[in-house]
Amino acid sequence: MIDDCKDYTNVFIDQMNAAARARSRVPFVEPAKPVAVESTTAKQVIRIPIGNRTSFNKAILEGIYGLNMLGYSTAAISAMLSIKENRILDVLNNHKRLNFENAKKVAAATKRNLTQLIALLRQA
Numbered sequence: 537m538i539d540d541c542k543d544y545t546n547v548f549i550d551q552m553n554a555a556a557r558a559r560s561r562v563p564f565v566e567p568a569k570p571v572a573v574e575s576t577t578a579k580q581v582i583r584i585p586i587g588n589r590t591s592f593n594k595a596i597l598e599g600i601y602g603l604n605m606l607g608y609s610t611a612a613i614s615a616m617l618s619i620k621e622n623r624i625l626d627v628l629n630n631h632k633r634l635n636f637e638n639a640k641k642v643a644a645a646t647k648r649n650l651t652q653l654i655a656l657l658r659q660a
Contacts, residue, residue: 542570599654
């Protein structure tokens with residue numbers, strides 16, 4: 537099955553309600569159209585070269601945890617941030633659980649928000 541990057545939820549709901557509209561003799565209603573959504577399979581690579589540091593601040597750690605929770609592999613995070621992959625593994629496995637818990641609390645964390653946050657912290 538090929539994904540056309542569209543959300544058909546409103547189309548299905550409209551089709552379910554079509555019979556009820558016909559029974560109640562509602563005037564013609566345009567059928568709902570699918571909504572285009574961003575493809576989750578074609579991930580864009582955003583590079584924010586942080587580089588190898590001796591330590592990372594709390595926000596960068598939370599950004600790394602957040603990217604990991606969004607489904608990015610350690611190799612992808614390493615490529616995006618220009619940090620060695622074994623350093624990313626150390627961060628994900630050995631750092632304080634508090635940073636991980638704080639990253640989990642950000643329910644609406646998106647890739648764009650995390651990358652903007654990391655970019656701002658890199659400049660500071």
